[in-house]
Structure formats: structure tokens, C-alpha cells
Amino acid sequence: MVSQDLKFLISDDSILARKQLKDVLTSAGYSNFVEARDGKEAVTLYAKEKIDVVFLDIVMPQIDGIEAVKQIKAIDDNANIVMVSSVGTQGQIKAAIEAGAKDFIQKPFVSNQILTVLDNIVKGN
Amino acid sequence: MFTQLFGNFLLRKGVVTPEQLVTAIQDSAESHVKLGTLCIHSGLMSAxxxxKIxxxxxxxxxxxxxxxxxxxxLTPAQLEDVMEHQGPRYLILAQELIEKGILTHDELEVLLVDYQNETELYDLDMLDEQKDQLKKLVLNFCEQSGISRDDLVVDYLQLLFNNLIRFIGDDFTPLNLIQFNHYNPMICATQMITGNYNLGTAIDMSEEVAIEFAxxxxxxSFTQFDEYVSASLEDFLNLHNGLFIVNVSNSTDMELxxxxxxxxxxxxYAPEGSTYLLPLSYTFGTVNILVTLK
Known part of the structure; x- marks a missing residue:
């Protein structure tokens, strides 16, 4: 995986949260993004575009983040999905990982958390 | 950190009106505490x-x-000491009320003793880490409004004050809780917490206040009201509610x-249940929090 060419799908119902995540990735040199406002749109976009890494919120309209993980994994079992949510209960983290998410970042995040998780994914950890 | 409740204490004592308090909070943003007020607070001098000075x-x-x-x-050493320690931030509010002629130095002297006795805290700013003390203050606040100390809403408000201080700033004073049936919102985001405990939550403010809040x-530095400003209200509410759910999950078996x-x-806005409006008077304007107990 050539890291600077990565294409990201950022899914969060908050335009501000999507912008903050994009700002972190842009400052690290990435520029290829697609955005989804809910879980359903995220699944549709994943099926259409060639996505390398997905950042998913949990609390979203239409389909929540956990269900979106399941549907994306059904499309592509190798999907790289990272949850970014304020609802970091043990139950939700467990549900996300069991559904196939690779990592969970509790909001509010700092940029290093995002970049460290991304680095692990690029290195295949 | 716990000084926000001093303004509410003054309201309950009936020594200020909500209008006087809001104006004083906004005007106090740029103020400094005068030496005389510091000396009364530290007990070195009487009112x-x-x-006389x-x-x-x-x-x-x-x-x-x-x-x-x-x-x-005062001795020179006492003077130096009192000048070095600027005292808790609520003194700035007290100072502003004195300058507006709403309080006298005599009244302040008595009120400070009452406030410190009520909260059992003598140097509020020195105890930032002591969450138990904040809980005590919030409990006191809820009891004044007839909310049971066992209700999870006490934890909710305690965390809310923490998160407001953490993410927005500590220059606010909660006014009294008001119970209501219908609320006419300005810029308002709502969110439901569901499960074994149900709580309706909302945050509301004017466009102008929302710009500074965001x-x-x-x-x-937002300069006009736009979708990012609007989203920040939802974001804050979602973040705070998410952290609340995490806390509840960690301290009980409840998964909300x-x-x-x-x-x-x-x-x-007219949700089912008992809804309380909690106006928070920030130096940049009023942020309204609404909680509905089901």
C-alpha cells in the first residue's frame, strides 16, 4: 500500500467532525477523500469507490456505524475500518471489533491517534 | 473550576436579579480583582x-x-502574598457587582463566608482535581430545584459542567433550573439517550452566541453563522452525551x-416528561441546556 495515495471514506453525520478528520489527514499529506453523512451512504460509497481506509462514526442516521461495518465487510472482507466515536463503551467497542473494525478511537481525538492507527494499517499490523 | 456556582448562589440568596447577574458576568470578562476585595476574601481586612482605605x-x-x-x-509580607495569589475567579464577579452598586463590601464579606460554609470549600481554585467536591456542588444545585440526589441527571450535570469547562471555557455561571412544557428554540440541537434510563437532551442559543461557542x-475563528457553527452544537451535545454513556457503562452495568x-x-420543543431549562450565562452570551426526565 503506497501511503500517500490512500483513498479515505470519512463517514460522520457532523460536517464539522468530517472536516476535523480531513484536516488531520490533509496536514499529514493525504488528499484523496470521499465523505458520507450516514451509514447507508457509507456502504453505498464503499461499494462504488475503491476505498483504502474507512473512518466511521457510530451514532449516525439511517444505519448506525456498527451495522455499516457489517455491510461493508460483507462487500469486502479485507476492508480497513476504523471507528471514531464518542460512545466508547466496552459493549460498543466489542461490537465494532467483532463486526470487523480494525481499531476504535474515542472522541475527542488528537491528530496523533489518527495517524498512529493509520500507520499500523499501512504497515499491515 | 467550581466558581461557576457562586453566581447561582447569589441568585438563590436573592441579592442579584438574573438580569443583573448576566450583565455583571459579561462585563467581568476583562476585569481584574482589586486588592481590597482580595483582602476581604483572605480575611486579612474587614469590609x-x-x-476606609x-x-x-x-x-x-x-x-x-x-x-x-x-x-x-497589612504587613509588607501579607501585601506581597495577597498580590501574588489572585484568589478564586468568582471574586471577579463579586468585584463587578460591587462596582455596579449591587453589592456593598459589607454584604460581600458576609456572602463569602456563607458561600464557603455552604460548599465547605475555602479555596475553590486549589481543588480542581477533586471531583467529589464538584459533585457536592451539583447536588446542592439539584436539590434547590427539587431533583433527587439519586437521579442519574446529577451525574449528567456534573459531567456537563466538566465538559463545558474542558471544551468551551470556565467563564460561565449556571442560572436557576426552570421547569417548562413548551420551549421556543433559537439554534437548537437535540439528542435522546435511551435504554434503562431515558433522558432527552438539547442545547440552544442565539446565532451570535453559537458563533463564539463554535x-x-x-x-x-468563525465570523458568521454557517453549517459548521450549527454542527458544533450537535457535536458538543453528542460528545458530552457519549462521554456520559461511557461513564455510566463503566460505573454500572447499564448500557445506554x-x-x-x-x-x-x-x-x-415540547418533549414528553419533565423538562428543565438550565441557562448558562457565559461572558459571550447565554447557552441554554435542556434536560427531559422521562
């Missing part, structure tokens, strides 16, 4: 002694500290759920 200062060109030493009220929350936040638009 009468402070008043202010009168003397009208006849001669000398600093407060110089006269206090000459008159034997700027502080997102760490950016969050519904996605919703922007209310111009609809009247």
Missing part, C-alpha cells in the same frame, strides 16, 4: 477597613497597599444508547 484614597495619591501598611492593616469548541442528534429548526 470597613477596605472602605478607599475613602482615604480620594484625598491622597497613594496605592491601596501603601495605605493599608501605613494604617497597620469558535471555542472547534478551536477556529444514543440516538443521532437532530437540529430542531423552528419547531416548538
Amino acid at each position: 470597613n477597613e477596605v472602605e 478607599y475613602v482615604l484614597q480620594t484625598h491622597r495619591d497613594a496605592r491601596f497597599g501603601e495605605i493599608a501598611i501605613e494604617e497597620g492593616y 469558535s471555542r469548541y472547534a478551536g477556529e 444508547k444514543l440516538e443521532p442528534p437532530v437540529e430542531l429548526g423552528n419547531e416548538i
Whole structure:
């Protein structure tokens, strides 16, 4: 995986949260993004575009983040999905990982958390 | 950190009206505490002694500290000490109320003792880490409004004050809780917490206040109301509610759920249950928090 060419799908119902995540990735040199406002749109976009890494919120309209993980994994079992949510209960983290998410970042995040998780994914950890 | 409740204490005592308090909070943003107020707070001088020095200062060109030493009220070491420690931030509010003629130094002297006795805290700013003390203050606040101390809403409000301080700033004072049936919102985001405990939550403010709120929350300088400003209200509410759910999950066996936040638009807000409006008077304007107990 050539890291600077990565294409990201950022899914969060908050335009501000999507912008903050994009700002972190842009400052690290990435520029290829697609955005989804809910879980359903995220699944549709994943099926259409060639996505390398997905950042998913949990609390979203239409389909929540956990269900979106399941549907994306059904499309592509190798999907790289990272949850970014304020609802970091043990139950939700467990549900996300069991559904196939690779990592969970509790909001509010700092940029290093995002970049460290991304680095692990690029290195295949 | 716990000084926000001093303004609410003054309201409950009936020594200020909500309008006087809001104006004083907004005007106090740029103020500094005067030496006389600090001396009353630290117990080094009485209100009468402070008043006497202010009168003397009208006849001669000398600093407060110089006269206090000459008159034997303070030693040079005490003066240095009191100048180094600016005291808790609520003194700035007290100072502003004195300058507006709403409080006298005598009244402040008595009120400070009452407030410190009620909260059992003598130096509020020194105890930032002591969450138990904050809980005590919030409990006191809820009891004044008839909310049971066992209700999870006490934890909710305690965390809310923490998160407001953490993400927006500590320059606010909660006014009294108001129970209501119908609320006419301005810019309003709502979110439901569901499960074994149900709580309706909302945050509401004017466009102008939202611009400053969003700027502080997102760490950016917004100059006009737009979708990012609007989203910051939902974001803050969602973040706070998410952290609340995590806390509840960690301290009990309860797994609560969050519904996605919703922007209310111009609809009247009239959820089922007992709804309380908690106005928080920030130096940049009023932020309204609404909680509905099901």
C-alpha cells in the first residue's frame, strides 16, 4: 500500500467532525477523500469507490456505524475500518471489533491517534 | 473550576436579579480583582477597613497597599502574598457587582463566608482535581430545584459542567433550573439517550452566541453563522452525551444508547416528561441546556 495515495471514506453525520478528520489527514499529506453523512451512504460509497481506509462514526442516521461495518465487510472482507466515536463503551467497542473494525478511537481525538492507527494499517499490523 | 456556582448562589440568596447577574458576568470578562476585595476574601481586612482605605484614597495619591501598611492593616509580607495569589475567579464577579452598586463590601464579606460554609470549600481554585467536591456542588444545585440526589441527571450535570469547562471555557455561571412544557428554540440541537434510563437532551442559543461557542469548541475563528457553527452544537451535545454513556457503562452495568442528534429548526420543543431549562450565562452570551426526565 503506497501511503500517500490512500483513498479515505470519512463517514460522520457532523460536517464539522468530517472536516476535523480531513484536516488531520490533509496536514499529514493525504488528499484523496470521499465523505458520507450516514451509514447507508457509507456502504453505498464503499461499494462504488475503491476505498483504502474507512473512518466511521457510530451514532449516525439511517444505519448506525456498527451495522455499516457489517455491510461493508460483507462487500469486502479485507476492508480497513476504523471507528471514531464518542460512545466508547466496552459493549460498543466489542461490537465494532467483532463486526470487523480494525481499531476504535474515542472522541475527542488528537491528530496523533489518527495517524498512529493509520500507520499500523499501512504497515499491515 | 467550581466558581461557576457562586453566581447561582447569589441568585438563590436573592441579592442579584438574573438580569443583573448576566450583565455583571459579561462585563467581568476583562476585569481584574482589586486588592481590597482580595483582602476581604483572605480575611486579612474587614469590609470597613477596605472602605476606609478607599475613602482615604480620594484625598491622597497613594496605592491601596501603601495605605493599608501605613494604617497597620497589612504587613509588607501579607501585601506581597495577597498580590501574588489572585484568589478564586468568582471574586471577579463579586468585584463587578460591587462596582455596579449591587453589592456593598459589607454584604460581600458576609456572602463569602456563607458561600464557603455552604460548599465547605475555602479555596475553590486549589481543588480542581477533586471531583467529589464538584459533585457536592451539583447536588446542592439539584436539590434547590427539587431533583433527587439519586437521579442519574446529577451525574449528567456534573459531567456537563466538566465538559463545558474542558471544551468551551470556565467563564460561565449556571442560572436557576426552570421547569417548562413548551420551549421556543433559537439554534437548537437535540439528542435522546435511551435504554434503562431515558433522558432527552438539547442545547440552544442565539446565532451570535453559537458563533463564539463554535469558535471555542472547534478551536477556529468563525465570523458568521454557517453549517459548521450549527454542527458544533450537535457535536458538543453528542460528545458530552457519549462521554456520559461511557461513564455510566463503566460505573454500572447499564448500557445506554444514543440516538443521532437532530437540529430542531423552528419547531416548538415540547418533549414528553419533565423538562428543565438550565441557562448558562457565559461572558459571550447565554447557552441554554435542556434536560427531559422521562
